[in-house]
Amino acid sequence: MAMAIDGAQFELDFSSYSSITTTTTPTTSTENDHGCNWNDWSPMVDWEALSGAQDDFQDLIDSMMDDGALMNQSNRLTPDTSNSMSTSDTLLVDEETSCSDDLKGLRLVHLLMAAAEALTGLNKNRDLARVILVRLKELVSPNDGTNMERLAAYFTDALQGLLEGSGSIHSNKHLSATNNGPYHHHHRDDPQHHHHQSDVLAAFQLLQDMSPYVKFGHFTANQAILEAVADDRRIHIVDYDIMEGIQWASLMQALVSRKDGPPTPHLRITALSRGGSGRRSIGTVQETGRRLVAFAASIGQPFSFHQCRLDSDETFRPSALKLVRGEALVMNCMLQLPHFSYRAPDSVASFLSGAKTLNPRLIAMVEEEVGPIGDGGFVSRFMDSLHHYSAFYDSLEAGFPMQGRARALVERVFLGPRIAGSLARIYSARGEEGSSWGERLAAVGFQPIKISFANHCQAKLLLGLFNDGYRVEELASNRLVLGWKSRRLLSASIWTSPSDPDL
Amino acid sequence: MFHTKKPSTMNSHDRPMCVQDSGLVLTTDPKPRLRWTVELHERFVDAVSQLGGPDKATPKTIMRVMGVKGLTLYHLKSHLQKFRLGKQPHKEFNDHSIKDASALDLQRSAASSSGMISRSMNEMQMEVQRRLHEQLEVQRHLQLRTEAQGKYIQSLLEKACQTLAGDQDLASGSYKGIGNQGVPDMGAMKDFGPLNFPPFQDLNIYGSGQLDLLHNMDRPSLDGFMSNNHDDICLGKKRTNPYAGSGKSPLIWSDDLRLQDLGSGLSCLGSQDDPLKGDQIQIEPPLMDSGTDLDSLSGLYETKPVHQGDALDEKKLEASAKIERPSPRRAPLAADRMSPMINTGGMPQGRNSPFG
Numbered sequence: 001m002a003m004a005i006d007g008a009q010f011e012l013d014f015s016s017y018s019s020i021t022t023t024t025t026p027t028t029s030t031e032n033d034h035g036c037n038w039n040d041w042s043p044m045v046d047w048e049a050l051s052g053a054q055d056d057f058q059d060l061i062d063s064m065m066d067d068g069a070l071m072n073q074s075n076r077l078t079p080d081t082s083n084s085m086s087t088s089d090t091l092l093v094d095e096e097t098s099c100s101d102d103l104k105g106l107r108l109v110h111l112l113m114a115a116a117e118a119l120t121g122l123n124k125n126r127d128l129a130r131v132i133l134v135r136l137k138e139l140v141s142p143n144d145g146t147n148m149e150r151l152a153a154y155f156t157d158a159l160q161g162l163l164e165g166s167g168s169i170h171s172n173k174h175l176s177a178t179n180n181g182p183y184h185h186h187h188r189d190d191p192q193h194h195h196h197q198s199d200v201l202a203a204f205q206l207l208q209d210m211s212p213y214v215k216f217g218h219f220t221a222n223q224a225i226l227e228a229v230a231d232d233r234r235i236h237i238v239d240y241d242i243m244e245g246i247q248w249a250s251l252m253q254a255l256v257s258r259k260d261g262p263p264t265p266h267l268r269i270t271a272l273s274r275g276g277s278g279r280r281s282i283g284t285v286q287e288t289g290r291r292l293v294a295f296a297a298s299i300g301q302p303f304s305f306h307q308c309r310l311d312s313d314e315t316f317r318p319s320a321l322k323l324v325r326g327e328a329l330v331m332n333c334m335l336q337l338p339h340f341s342y343r344a345p346d347s348v349a350s351f352l353s354g355a356k357t358l359n360p361r362l363i364a365m366v367e368e369e370v371g372p373i374g375d376g377g378f379v380s381r382f383m384d385s386l387h388h389y390s391a392f393y394d395s396l397e398a399g400f401p402m403q404g405r406a407r408a409l410v411e412r413v414f415l416g417p418r419i420a421g422s423l424a425r426i427y428s429a430r431g432e433e434g435s436s437w438g439e440r441l442a443a444v445g446f447q448p449i450k451i452s453f454a455n456h457c458q459a460k461l462l463l464g465l466f467n468d469g470y471r472v473e474e475l476a477s478n479r480l481v482l483g484w485k486s487r488r489l490l491s492a493s494i495w496t497s498p499s500d501p502d503l
Numbered sequence: 504m505f506h507t508k509k510p511s512t513m514n515s516h517d518r519p520m521c522v523q524d525s526g527l528v529l530t531t532d533p534k535p536r537l538r539w540t541v542e543l544h545e546r547f548v549d550a551v552s553q554l555g556g557p558d559k560a561t562p563k564t565i566m567r568v569m570g571v572k573g574l575t576l577y578h579l580k581s582h583l584q585k586f587r588l589g590k591q592p593h594k595e596f597n598d599h600s601i602k603d604a605s606a607l608d609l610q611r612s613a614a615s616s617s618g619m620i621s622r623s624m625n626e627m628q629m630e631v632q633r634r635l636h637e638q639l640e641v642q643r644h645l646q647l648r649t650e651a652q653g654k655y656i657q658s659l660l661e662k663a664c665q666t667l668a669g670d671q672d673l674a675s676g677s678y679k680g681i682g683n684q685g686v687p688d689m690g691a692m693k694d695f696g697p698l699n700f701p702p703f704q705d706l707n708i709y710g711s712g713q714l715d716l717l718h719n720m721d722r723p724s725l726d727g728f729m730s731n732n733h734d735d736i737c738l739g740k741k742r743t744n745p746y747a748g749s750g751k752s753p754l755i756w757s758d759d760l761r762l763q764d765l766g767s768g769l770s771c772l773g774s775q776d777d778p779l780k781g782d783q784i785q786i787e788p789p790l791m792d793s794g795t796d797l798d799s800l801s802g803l804y805e806t807k808p809v810h811q812g813d814a815l816d817e818k819k820l821e822a823s824a825k826i827e828r829p830s831p832r833r834a835p836l837a838a839d840r841m842s843p844m845i846n847t848g849g850m851p852q853g854r855n856s857p858f859g
Contacts, residue, residue, distance in 0.1 A: 201663050205656065219648065244659055246652055253651030254644065291662070295655050457641045 104139070105148035109386065111136050112152060115159050116382040119427075126163065133160050142416065143408050147393040150411060155386060158420040162427050203413035204244075206406050207338055210396055212466050213490060216482045217336050218247040219462060220492040221364035223455040226254055228362040228496075229328045234266045236327040238308070238360075240316075240351050241339050242271035245288040247332070252301040266302040270321060272351070273307050274314055314347035318354040329360040335367040335437070336490050338414045345425065348437065356444055359497040363446060367437050368422075369481055369488040381426045389419055391487035399467040438479065438493040446495035448478030456480065537578045546571065547582065548619050556626050557587045586623075 111132055118129035133156055140153040208214050229235050235255075237248075248269060256264050269292065273285040289305035296303035308320050323329070333351060355363055371384040392415065396407045435443075442448070451474060459480055463470040473481045473488070482490040539547070550568040554560035562579035 197663070198667055201660065201667075205660065208656070215649070215652070218652075219645070222648070244656075246655060246659075249655030250648035250652045253648055257647065287662075291655070291659060295658065299651070454637060454641050457638055458645050461642055461645050 101146045101148070105146060108136070108139060108148055108152040111139075112155050112159070112386065113379065113383060115156075116379045119159060119162055120378045129159070129163055133163065142412060147390070147397055150408065151386070151390055151393050154389075154411070154416040154419045155423070157416065158423040161420055162423060165424070199409060200413055203410045204338060207410050207414060208246075210400050210403070210406065210410065212462055212470060212482065213337050214246075215462055216459060216472075216480075216490060217334055217366035217492055218250065220451075220455060220459055220480055221332060221334070221366060221494075222247065222251040222254065223458055224364055224449065224451070224494040225251065225330050225332075225362060227452055227455075228449065229265065229330070231262060232265055232328040233262060234268070234324070234327045235330065236268045236270065236324065237330045237332055238270045238272070238321065238358075240272055240331070240333045240348070241335075242269070242285060242288055243339065245269075245271075245292045247334065248292055249295055252296055252299060252303070256299050256301050264301060266304075267296070268304045268306065268324070268327065270306040270308050272310050272316060274310050310347065314344045315350040316347065316354045317350075318357050321358070323358075328362075329358060331355045331358070331360045331363045333363065333365045333367075333437070335365075337418065340417070340421070349440075352437065352441060352444070356446075356497075361496060362449065363441065363495040364492070365437055365441060365495065366490065366492045369483075369491040370436060371488075378427060382423065385419070385422055385426065387487065388489065389415065391484045391489060395467065395469060395484040395489075398469050436491065438491060438495075441493070441495050445498045447498050448476065449494040449496050450477045451480055451494065537574075537582075539582060543571070545619060547579075547586070548623060551583070551586070552622065552626055556630055557583065557623070558630075 115129050115132040115136065118125040118132060136152065136156040140149045140156055142150050142153040142157075144150075225235075225237070239245075239247075242248075248267075252267065255267060258264065269289075271285050271288065285307055289307065293303060293305055306322060308322075310316055331351070333348065335348065352363075368388070371387065393407075393411070396410065400407060456472070456474060459472045459482070463472055463482070469485050471483050471485075473483060475481050475491075476493070478495065479491060479493040481488045482492075537543075546569050547565065550565045551557050551560045553568055554564050560583065562576045562583055565579050565583065566574055566576060
């Protein structure tokens with residue numbers, strides 16, 4: 001489902017909403033419920049009991065739900081305050097079948113936005129947020145329904161977490177206890193903790209197959225690396241988040257099959273590993289290392305693997321790295337799906353600042369592309385995030401419309417936690433960190449390396465294997481951006497150390 | 504055609520000339536025109552080729568390279584434009600040009616001109632060839648790299664499957680690799696396809712691989728993906744592994760045989776807009792009693808088996824065809840798209856298009 005989210009339009013709605021600070025005359029009837037019959041949608045919820053002292057909010061919500069102009073049947077249903085099941089059952093069915101998906105989706109967006117706004121307000125608004133979230137939960141499900149419904153489920157979930165977490169995002173608080181969402185079954189800090197390993201495996205494979213996201217980052221980085229080390233005999237790659245090491249399989253293959261030039265160079269990979277209980281990848285870093293060693297042996301690539309521990313707070317210390325003279329040093333930083341590195345921005349920052357001292361030949365940075373930050377307010381960034389993931393969902397659906405279950409799995413394992421994490425980050429940062437990692441690299445003094453024709457060509461080819469809606473843009477000489485329709489999603493940028501060591 | 508280039512003997516226009524100090528021959532019209540002599544033109548062509556061809560060269564750079572005094576940008580601009588036009592074959596042939604063509608014929612007998620013309624044509628051709636070659640290289644590399652990745656993922660998933668199966672046996676939560684011990688226990692599951700369901704886009708890459716998949720339709724199982732019941736984790740490698748190093752590089756359809764294989768399945772290629780849509784692999788539930796709720800799982804991947812190969816192939820072909828033709832075009836018949844690839848891949852031209 002294509003959601004056209006017009007920022008300007010929503011801002012208007014938003015401002016009109018915020019002007020309502022006091023309540024209108026409280027009414028317990030659903031007279032304002034123009035054809036939408038909110039009560040009938042949630043016959044299970046005794047709205048009266050729930051709203052109780054918060055009668056004033058119902059009007060606000062109802063007015064938000066007011067799509068009278070868009071609804072076909074506006075006068076069909078008489079206001080029913082008793083929430084009786086008999087009449088509302090048939091009405092409910094009729095209602096649902098006659099509501100278009102877009103309409104419902106739009107409604108969800110309105111509600112989400114209202115909840116987001118409520119969260120950044122005063123205490124009173126937090127109650128409103130809670131109420132809105134309850135309503136939302138009735139409407140959404142992470143497994144069924146349209147893209148928007150599933151997406152809204154995770155956003156609702158994330159907002160719920162923000163509401164209860166009250167700003168403590170990176171803490172180890174166990175939020176699961178306080179979650180009343182029936183589908184919120186995983187611990188926020190360690191998303192994979194409660195995901196079954198087979199699910200993670202499956203989702204991982206599916207993500208690889210159904211979208212070019214993972215490959216785009218890997219292949220673009222690898223091509224740039226290949227070009228940068230074309231004449232070197234020894235290569236050393238420091239990988240920030242190696243996960244399963246899939247990226248390096250294709251690099252090794254490329255190194256081995258170089259027709260002309262020097263013989264196959266020796267490749268050394270140092271993977272940063274994290275302490276702590278949360279396991280980020282399907283296996284451990286050691287397992288990845290073993291696997292890479294075996295693979296390298298199978299294709300005849302001279303290879304060695306090392307591990308470098310991050311500190312307990314996941315800070316990278318360049319001094320912990322073992323460097324060998326004569327090696328071409330490459331720093332690899334993949335932050336896109338399925339990496340979970342969004343949870344630790346300080347760690348990434350330490351990696352990049354460490355890179356500065358190491359003077360690498362090349363830094364490959366793949367990250368999610370954020371929209372224009374605007375005034376940096378939580379709500380606008382929230383909406384941008386909604387837009388972002390909506391495009392993501394759409395891209396998956398467009399390629400595989402029949403595979404709803406598969407997509408739901410990928411959403412559950414990877415996207416849901418990512419949404420929660422990025423919202424938490426936005427909530428806490430709130431305008432402090434608005435720039436992308438690429439911008440920060442530039443600001444610190446790294447020099448861009450031009451994306452070659454071959455690299456760009458490869459990206460276009462890769463996307464051509466998937467759906468037509470994907471496109472690649474060269475936004476800067478060193479930056480390729482993968483997008484879905486009109487939304488930019490991933491950015492791959494290539495940098496090198498400044499030649500002047502004084503910088 | 505270089506109708507500006509005429510030897511003075513064939514000059515149909517009578518103009519008084521005067522020779523400059525720099526060696527340039529100008530007319531003495533009120534508006535002096537430069538006469539592009541053979542030598543001058545030769546220098547011009549040399550300069551252009553030095554700069555990388557008429558498309559890359561600019562009047563300014565040509566002027567610098569030629570280093571001829573008195574030569575202005577104005578002269579060079581118009582001459583370059585004519586040169587560029589002249590290099591395109593079958594561009595407007597008017598009477599004038601035909602006349603010049605005959606003039607050129609005469610010139611061709613002269614030693615200097617023929618080399619120049621053919622050289623220019625060659626440059627252009629070489630440029631095009633170079634681009635094409637590079638794109639093909641990229642395509643080939645992409646193919647190999649994707650294969651390598653797939654192979655690696657295969658090993659990853661196998662190991663993980665074994666580990667998980669081992670867990671099942673040990674009834675513990677830890678993930679210890681139990682190596683081969685776990686395998687016999689999963690003997691029953693060996694009949695099922697590998698967990699590594701090949702990437703959708705790769706399916707169209709492996710011609711014969713697809714057909715193998717078709718044959719094994721009743722075997723592969725992805726149900727294990729969704730369930731918490733480890734029994735369903737699929738394993739085994741009964742299905743022909745398309746990644747097994749057979750050295751195939753199917754992106755370049757150099758194997759006639761494979762093309763033939765594709766032909767049968769591809770006959771129903773139509774003008775589908777997005778072939779990947781709705782054309783997925785049919786995975787039927789495993790025969791064994793899984794004891795799991797397969798309801799939610801069996802619908803994971805659906806497809807029309809017959810079209811599976813086609814649609815993906817079509818997508819693939821189109822991707823390849825896009826390289827050959829910079830202007831994206833959705834030709835309704837795959838045959839159209841096939842031909843450029845056939846040509847490039849060095850396949851016999853007269854090949855019967857397998858597509859309907």
